[in-house]
Amino acid sequence: MSPGFLSTQAQAHEKRHKVTVIGSGNWGSTISKIVAENTKEHPDIFEPEVHMWVYEEDVTIPKDSPHYDEAVGDQPQKLTHIINKYHENVKYLPGIKLPSNLIANPSVVDAVKDSSILIFNLPHQFIDRVSSQIKGKIVPFARGISCIKGVHVTDEGISLFSEWIGDGLGIYCGALSGANIASEIAAEKWCGTTIAYDPRPWTRCPRTHQQDQARACACRIPPLDHDTFQLLFERPYFLVSMVSDVxxxxxxxxxxxxxxxxxxxxxxxxxxxxxxxxxxxxxxxxxxxxxxxxxxxxxxxxxxxxxxxxxxxxxxxxxxxxxxxxxxxxxxxxxxxxxxxxxxxxxxxxxxxxxxxxxxxxxxxxxxxxxxxxxxxxxxxxxxxxxxxxxxxxxxxxxx
Amino acid sequence: MSPGFLSTQAQAHEKRHKVTVIGSGNWGSTISKIVAENTKEHPDIFEPEVHMWVYEEDVTIPKDSPHYDEAVGDQPQKLTHIINKYHENVKYLPGIKLPSNLIANPSVVDAVKDSSILIFNLPHQFIDRVSSQIKGKIVPFARGISCIKGVHVTDEGISLFSEWIGDGLGIYCGALSGANIASEIAAEKWCGTTIAYDPRPWTRCPRTHQQDQARACACRIPPLDHDTFQLLFERPYFLVSMVSDVxxxxxxxxxxxxxxxxxxxxxxxxxxxxxxxxxxxxxxxxxxxxxxxxxxxxxxxxxxxxxxxxxxxxxxxxxxxxxxxxxxxxxxxxxxxxxxxxxxxxxxxxxxxxxxxxxxxxxxxxxxxxxxxxxxxxxxxxxxxxxxxxxxxxxxxxxx
CATH class of the missing domain: 1.10.1040.10 (N-(1-d-carboxylethyl)-l-norvaline Dehydrogenase; domain 2)
Known part of the structure; x- marks a missing residue:
């Protein structure tokens, strides 16, 4: 297992889940905003700091942007730098304030380190590449939620992106989908969504494999169940219904x-x-x-x-x-x-x-x-x- | 039982159902058009002639109507007369050609005589009055379909218009409802509808009470089941789904x-x-x-x-x-x-x-x-x- 989880630094937070969002397009940034708002509100269950993996690119801030800096001028800047400085994804979700506890991270390996909750929100063409990069570098009992819409259909059969991710990483992965338009949700307009999540519940501590119910070990990792995901994703403007049907x-x-x-x-x-x-x-x-x-x-x-x-x-x-x-x-x-x-x-x-x-x-x-x-x-x-x-x-x- | 059913005149049609529509507003006229089209196409099961009860009123045909008659001028004419002459309900469904086998009848008692299928399509305020007029004057094994939308809710409970009709007349009455706008259906635009119908099936001849299955009597009245109503109501532009849940x-x-x-x-x-x-x-x-x-x-x-x-x-x-x-x-x-x-x-x-x-x-x-x-x-x-x-x-x- 990842030695980082429950490391010295994290010791004080040993009962909390670290959350990472993989992807930072308009939907990825919107979902990151949502979960970062919630981790901050529930520091007993989640580490407030949420990492969002950003495919790094150079971005020039236009002159009419409130973030335009005369000293920088038209010099391109790293997108992660801009997001972390101005708390706004000026390229993919302009005009929307992101929570300050949301950290843009250009390294996907670093972003997922120690995270027990991995949220996948990137074009499906990148699933394989990202999976091969982070395989073996994630907490083995981490669980994923795929926000990638749709399924992959060939003449041979239908595969779910969540299965694709889960199989690639050797973890369980559920799925989020709904009547959701990123820009409307980013603007905090009201809508609903559905999260499908149906792993076998832990019967032992996922870290030490000691009987969890008996709390024989000291880990006391909070469960990764429907309630946890509801808490992580639901906002007053984003109502979550939890189901098992991925x-x-x-x-x-x-x-x-x-x-x-x-x-x-x-x-x-x-x-x-x-x-x-x-x-x-x-x-x-x-x-x-x-x-x-x-x-x-x-x-x-x-x-x-x-x-x-x-x-x-x-x-x-x-x-x-x-x-x-x-x-x-x-x-x-x-x-x-x-x-x-x-x-x-x-x-x-x-x-x-x-x-x-x-x-x-x-x-x-x-x-x-x-x-x-x-x-x-x-x-x-x-x-x-x-x-x-x-x-x-x-x-x-x-x-x- | 009504002596008219299987009377001398109807002898040749003893195996067929006579259909009457009670009501002639835009929805009533539209449903009448539909069923009259179908009775004509299935003369083995239905008497082609369909009566539509019209609340009689005097109507003046406007000058710009194709049915304006110089000889009549602005003289008011009976609505039933106009419908039967021009095959158009100029007042409530103008511009729509009605089948010539649809007969407008100003007498509800006469219209329902001998009919084994009664279709109710009138404002719910008139249910009681019409029921009291025709009670005892209908074929006792007749069955109804209410096209009146909605239910009647009071603090005491919820009553269905179909039950209201059925109880008032001592017959079984089902219900038709769906995403249906009369004017669109009259213009033969495509849509679906639902008919709920769930009476006890006949185990004996409804007329002679002899065992029906054995066909011991000569009546051979066709069944009044889902297939019959599907045949009566379905058109290429009006797709019927039959259910039991009234x-x-x-x-x-x-x-x-x-x-x-x-x-x-x-x-x-x-x-x-x-x-x-x-x-x-x-x-x-x-x-x-x-x-x-x-x-x-x-x-x-x-x-x-x-x-x-x-x-x-x-x-x-x-x-x-x-x-x-x-x-x-x-x-x-x-x-x-x-x-x-x-x-x-x-x-x-x-x-x-x-x-x-x-x-x-x-x-x-x-x-x-x-x-x-x-x-x-x-x-x-x-x-x-x-x-x-x-x-x-x-x-x-x-x-x-």
């Missing part, structure tokens, strides 16, 4: 994007709000079916139907999300979704189209396209096999 | 209006789409809880979470419904909902405010206001006990 929470964040495209098509076709609601409802049914089919009893329908990671995120995505908007614009302008993507997204890709095609390819391997009429119709339209006008007929025909 | 379907159409007010408040406060989705989600939770609490095992959570009468209707109501709009306008203009009601609704009342107050009063009798934080907060704001700005704090504080 697969359901992760699937919700991926499959909703396919439904959002369908909702966009319907609105683009001028069919009105009731048609959109019906698409959302059909999408929900297919999400539940998909979860049950490929994750059996580990997936709870309630994760989709009553959680923020399910129905709430779905509703938001079908109201104002990027997939929804691009899909409706495509229909209105009579062009392909790919054209709108190229025109409106500045080189970025829609998650919905990729997910729709990956899921479709996966379903095809299982000979199950017909069991998912909405997912299949959305894919067939994106791929140009059908037109927007065919949508309803396809759904009606292939109806469950 | 209470859940009815509650959905009432409680959603309280949630829509809450969603309107949140949007009026400028809190964004995620906050609105969270309100919808909390509302859904309280709707499920309410159903379970007061209707025990007869209510299925799935009615709220995956049916058109539940989640889909809720989403539409929280996007573009009248309650939602008035609530958000009230917050934006800093005035009471009652003021907006008076200003924008031309003397009409919002259903949400009435339902919120009735439900709150009912919950108070049961000492359960605190178990429904959203419903209670919405009521307290409407009643002026709290301000719009208190909403989130009230929900957070009283959170389940």
């Amino acid at each position: 697969a359901g929470v992760s699937l919700g964040g991926a499959l909703k994007n396919i439904v959002a495209l369908g909702a966009g098509f319907v609105v683009g076709l001028g069919l009105g709000d009731n048609a959109k609601s019906e698409i959302v409802r059909r999408g929900l049914l297919e999400m539940i079916k998909f979860g049950k089919e490929f994750f059996k009893e580990t997936v709870q329908p309630e994760t989709f139907t009553i959680e923020s990671a399910g129905v709430a995120d779905l509703i938001t995505s079908c109201s104002s999300g990027r997939n929804f908007r691009c899909a409706s614009h495509a229909v209105e302008q009579g062009v392909s979704v790919a054209e709108i993507e190229a025109k409106e997204l500045n080189g970025q890709k829609l998650q919905g189209t990729t997910t729709a095609m990956e899921v479709h390819s996966f379903l095809k391997v299982h000979n199950m396209e017909k069991d998912y009429p909405l997912f299949t119709a959305v894919n067939d339209i994106i791929e140009g096999k059908n037109t927007y006008q065919d949508l309803l007929q396809l759904i009606n025909k292939r109806r469950n | 209470a859940g379907v009815s509650l959905g159409g009432a409680l959603k209006n309280i949630v829509a007010l809450g969603a309107g408040f949140v949007v009026g406060l400028g809190l964004g789409d995620n906050a609105k989705s969270e309100i919808v989600r909390r509302g859904l939770l309280e709707m499920i809880k309410f159903g379970k609490e007061f209707f025990k095992e007869t209510v299925q959570p799935e009615t709220f979470t995956i049916e058109s009468a539940g989640v889909a209707d809720l989403i539409t109501s929280c996007s573009s419904g009248r309650n939602f709009r008035c609530a958000s306008h009230a917050v934006e203009q800093g005035v009471s909902v009652a003021e907006i009601e008076a200003k924008e609704l031309n003397g009409q009342k919002l259903q949400g405010t009435t339902t919120a107050m009735e439900v709150h009063s009912f919950l108070k009798v049961h000492n359960m206001e605190k178990d429904y934080p959203l419903f209670t907060a919405v009521n307290d704001i409407i009643e002026g006990k709290n301000t719009y700005q208190d909403l989130l704090q009230l929900i957070n504080k009283r959170r389940n």
Whole structure:
């Protein structure tokens, strides 16, 4: 185990969890703000200081920024330096004051040292690289929460980013997802989220392996249970619901994007709000079916139907999300979704189209396209096999 | 039993159901259009001719109408006459062609004669009067479907309009509800609906009381089961889901209006789409809880979470419904909902405010206001006990 945990320096805090956030984009910085606010409020359970790993880069502070310094001028400065000096991520979350107990750290190995709670909030492409860097350098009984939305679908199967992280590091990793837009939460607008977390509880002290319940050893490490994570993540503007269904929470964040495209098509076709609601409802049914089919009893329908990671995120995505908007614009302008993507997204890709095609390819391997009429119709339209006008007929025909 | 059913005239159709719609407003006329389209397509099961009871009134056809007749001029004509001549309800559903096998009938007693399927689609204030008019004059084994949205809540309890009708007539009555706006469906825009229907199936012939399964008698009346109602109501633009949960379907159409007010408040406060989705989600939770609490095992959570009468209707109501709009306008203009009601609704009342107050009063009798934080907060704001700005704090504080 890491010799640093409960080291001399940490001795006084031996009962507390150290928290590290890996990633510092707008969502990573927002989550860091949240947990740092909470560690400060609960110093009995958490070390107040939270490290946030920042992929170091040189940043020039613009002249109109309140942090512009005449002495520095247009000289580029390290992003970590700026964050630690001004308590603001001027590049990825400008205008939002970060807590002073949040420390930007350019070394991921140093940032995770002694931490028993690791929060992953970085693009999924970086999971493997970061995992290989910190493997063996973390507290062995650390636990992770992945804030990376979605799942990875190939023809061979569906993998969860939380599993990917957990397997890579040899630790347990849960998942956070919900109707969450970083900028709104950073501005402390109110919303909910879902955290899925279901490890085996400790029956012995995770450090000395002595019977924990009997408190035979002196460690007295506070538990890493639902209550602890609720305390770490919940703010008056960010309401947390704790569940055990990691697969359901992760699937919700991926499959909703396919439904959002369908909702966009319907609105683009001028069919009105009731048609959109019906698409959302059909999408929900297919999400539940998909979860049950490929994750059996580990997936709870309630994760989709009553959680923020399910129905709430779905509703938001079908109201104002990027997939929804691009899909409706495509229909209105009579062009392909790919054209709108190229025109409106500045080189970025829609998650919905990729997910729709990956899921479709996966379903095809299982000979199950017909069991998912909405997912299949959305894919067939994106791929140009059908037109927007065919949508309803396809759904009606292939109806469950 | 009614001597008319299987009378000489009807002898040839002895295996068919006669369908009558009671009510001819815009929703009544729309449902009449739907069922008349279907009876015509399934003459093996239904008598093609559908009677629609019309509360007779004198109507003047305006000059710009295609049905304006120089010979008649501005002379008022009977509404039934106009409907039967032009196949259009010029007053309540103008511009929509009605099927020619739909007959407007000014006599409710005549309209229901010999009908084994009675569809109720009139303002709930008229239920008692109509029931007393037709009681004893209907086929005793007739079955009803109430398309009247909502429930009747008093401090003493909650009664369903379908039960009200069924009890009044001594027949079984189910309920239809969903994300349905009459004008959109009349224009054949696509949406879904839910029909709840759960009578004891016939084990004997309903007419002769001989064993039905053995087909001992010659009646061979087709069953009145889920398949029959699906066939009667489903159109390519109106997708029907059949369930057994009459209470859940009815509650959905009432409680959603309280949630829509809450969603309107949140949007009026400028809190964004995620906050609105969270309100919808909390509302859904309280709707499920309410159903379970007061209707025990007869209510299925799935009615709220995956049916058109539940989640889909809720989403539409929280996007573009009248309650939602008035609530958000009230917050934006800093005035009471009652003021907006008076200003924008031309003397009409919002259903949400009435339902919120009735439900709150009912919950108070049961000492359960605190178990429904959203419903209670919405009521307290409407009643002026709290301000719009208190909403989130009230929900957070009283959170389940």
